[in-house]
Amino acid sequence: MSLRQTIDLLEQLIAMPTVSADSNMVMIAELAHRLEDAGARTDVMLAPCGTKANLWASIGPEAPGGLLLSGHTDVVPVEDQDWTSDPFEMREADSRLYGRGTCDMKGFIAAAVVMAGKVKPQKPVHFAFTYDEEVGCIGARALVPELQARGLQPAMAVIGEPTGMRVIEGHKGCCEYTTHFTGLEGHGSDPGRGVNAAEYAVRYVIRLMELRCDLMARAPATSRFEPPWTTINIGRVSGGVAHNVIAGKAEVEWEMRPVVQDDARFVKQSIEAFVENEMLPMMRTIYPQADIRTETIGEIAGLQPMEVNTARDVLAGLLGTNSAELVPFGTEAGLFQEMGMDVVVCGPGHIAQAHKPDEFVEIDQMKACLAMLEPLMTGA
Incomplete structure (x- = not known):
């Protein structure tokens, strides 16, 4: 019944x-x-x-x-x-x-x-x-x-x-983010006169992939998860409007699944330091209004x-x-x-x-x- x-x-x-x-x-x-x-x-x-x-x-x-x-x-x-x-x-x-x-x-x-x-x-x-x-x-x-x-x-x-x-x-936990890149558009024949948001998005992704390797080494010895370490995944990368235009906008959608909260803090602090100390100074040398902003979609505890x-x-x-x-x-x-x-x-x-x-x-x-x-x- x-x-x-x-x-x-x-x-x-x-x-x-x-x-x-x-x-x-x-x-x-x-x-x-x-x-x-x-x-x-x-x-x-x-x-x-x-x-x-x-x-x-x-x-x-x-x-x-x-x-x-x-x-x-x-x-x-x-x-x-x-x-x-x-x-x-x-x-x-x-x-x-x-x-x-x-x-x-x-x-x-x-x-x-x-x-x-x-x-x-x-x-x-x-x-x-x-x-x-x-x-x-x-x-x-x-x-x-x-x-x-x-x-x-x-x-x-x-x-x-x-x-x-x-x-x-x-x-594991699940933390999802969208990182927005604002650059300066221009003609593709002279890339140095603009700030290519798509190129900086790629640099950002490369840094996340480096952090992914660091996280593998941080896996707790007693972890029962599969894989045993905190993971990072790049879900979507988009930007630009045409072959011959310097991309003024770009986005990276990414996530991490932390085994422990310390890993989440490690990733966020590391990528924020990379943005503040390396990426933004380079971008703003050419275009002071250039920006990188990360939107938190959701941060769910494991x-x-x-x-x-x-x-x-x-x-x-x-x-x-x-x-x-x-x-x-x-x-x-x-x-x-x-x-x-x-x-x-x-x-x-x-x-x-x-x-x-x-x-x-x-x-x-x-x-x-x-x-x-x-x-x-x-x-x-």
Whole structure:
């Protein structure tokens, strides 16, 4: 019965195309309605834009501690992907549920909401459904200070990202930046009379690649991550308007995934020193208004493996496993860990299916999730 209800709710959620660029309000309203019917106390927290919101809800006794079940409501776009069916119309076939968000991560949300109406928790069970995780964990970053201001701190949290129902106790952080270069345009026949923003963007990228090598040498001896060091990736380089024009504007989009926060500080301080001490003086010798500005898209803390982690131990017991793993992808988990919660990532589906055409979650994965949630929520 719970499985069928979960599949039906998931079908409704998939039909709500909550791509990060668009509103999630219809989905938030539906989830709030469902949870209120289950007896939950709900609070819709509007984003500054007014078109998106986080949902915070609680069932069980009003007391300190308890359990947090968290998931993001937004999904990635489907443009330029070769889907064999409508991505926003869930399709059931071959013991799988197809549709954008089935795996990442509306399947977990549907299971948690349905189970809210089935259990009688001994301790508080909280639900946090956020906006804009896919573009920098923006909703969760807004939620955390709100919870702190209200004195709300569950003892442990489960972030239901797709892990194949494996218990995940750690992942790297994710820091994303766009660096903007402003130079001086001119005729390509005399490059020395201008400041070529594209050339300086290339120098900047070369310095980041040098730092990438430094980071490999800084890998902690005990690191369990793969690769074990902090990584830097150059995602996009653009600039200029034509072959024969000195480029006046350029951009570099890049990211790093720190193993430890000291690595993030090392990279930022090193690249800032390079810009201030070498690049800008060269540029401004020719054009005083030349500039290099780095825009922070998002800086998300990693989930650090902890020696003591009640959430890990509880889920391992429920799932019959003796180990917890690490993953390379990022989640909102580190934000809740920084609040002082014991946190794990565990949910139905596999990350290999996320963000791709014909995204799917296996029905067996949904069954396993429901089987885990019932005792977890009852005994929280």
